[in-house]
Amino acid sequence: MRIGKVESYMHEASKKRPLIGALIDPFKDTPEVNAERARKASLGGADIILIGGSVGAGITLNQTVRLIKEKVKDVPIILFPGNVDGVSPYADAILFMSLINSTNPYWIIKAQALAAPIVWKYKLEAIPTAYVIFEPGGRTSAGWIGDANPIPGNRPEISLAYALAAQFLGMRWIYLEAGSGAEETVPLEAITMIRKNTSLGIIVGGGIRSGKVAAEKFKAGANIVVVGTAIEKVGDVEEWIREFRSEVNGATKT
Ligand code: 1GP
Numbered sequence: 104m105r106i107g108k109v110e111s112y113m114h115e116a117s118k119k120r121p122l123i124g125a126l127i128d129p130f131k132d133t134p135e136v137n138a139e140r141a142r143k144a145s146l147g148g149a150d151i152i153l154i155g156g157s158v159g160a161g162i163t164l165n166q167t168v169r170l171i172k173e174k175v176k177d178v179p180i181i182l183f184p185g186n187v188d189g190v191s192p193y194a195d196a197i198l199f200m201s202l203i204n205s206t207n208p209y210w211i212i213k214a215q216a217l218a219a220p221i222v223w224k225y226k227l228e229a230i231p232t233a234y235v236i237f238e239p240g241g242r243t244s245a246g247w248i249g250d251a252n253p254i255p256g257n258r259p260e261i262s263l264a265y266a267l268a269a270q271f272l273g274m275r276w277i278y279l280e281a282g283s284g285a286e287e288t289v290p291l292e293a294i295t296m297i298r299k300n301t302s303l304g305i306i307v308g309g310g311i312r313s314g315k316v317a318a319e320k321f322k323a324g325a326n327i328v329v330v331g332t333a334i335e336k337v338g339d340v341e342e343w344i345r346e347f348r349s350e351v352n353g354a355t356k357t
Pocket of ligand 1: 126245280281282283284285307308309310311329330331332333
């Protein structure tokens with residue numbers, strides 16, 4: 104499958120700097136509040152706006168994406184769907200994900216089959232992405248809803264096995280997820296192992312609350328680090344992301 108404009112940007116930009124993804128959950132705030140949060144995040148230095156959530160995202164998704172598109176220029180708006188209702192025609196692209204360590208075929212391929220004709224009709228750029236949930240992901244929404252068999256933190260070789268399978272299946276990105284608001288983040292050993300042994304682009308999210316923690320993920324080999332809960336809680340999102348950016352700048356895999 105051809106690499107589209109947004110994915111090319113992700114590949115190219117991540118060779119030059121650590122990329123920060125700001126995650127907006129449409130269900131958690133009004134479209135206006137969320138659009139302002141996205142605008143501030145982009146002003147502070149976020150490279151990507153991701154939009155999605157595990158529960159209820161579809162209710163105000165279109166309105167939220169449209170408002171964000173109006174307010175945020177020069178930063179791609181990418182859908183991060185939690186289910187079939189996470190698709191909107193107004194975004195620039197969609198992380199077309201399979202939760203490959205789910206125990207339920209719905210989250211591995213059926214939701215994708217139901218969403219694919221919609222993505223196709225909307226001519227959305229689909230970015231083939233494996234979604235892998237780590238412990239303690241099983242206790243957060245994504246893991247619980249997605250019937251994940253979460254990867255134990257001390258078993259990075261299992262995450263590598265999934266990453267290799269994803270690569271052999273033709274996926275180009277892998278999203279390593281600890282779960283929104285998780286107390287522990289994705290282990291560095293898993294990131295390092297996947298970086299060393301695959302050519303996948305690596306996105307890491309879940310429980311990341313500081314630039315210092317993110318810098319470690321980038322040094323281990325992450326291309327993109329995603330922050331969601333943290334930017335819902337801070338007063339000045341622009342300043343927070345700016346500080347975060349200054350802490351991760353230069354922190355790339357050598
Ligand atoms: C959740 O990885 C994302 O799917 C972001 O997690 O909300 O903990 O930043 P946080």
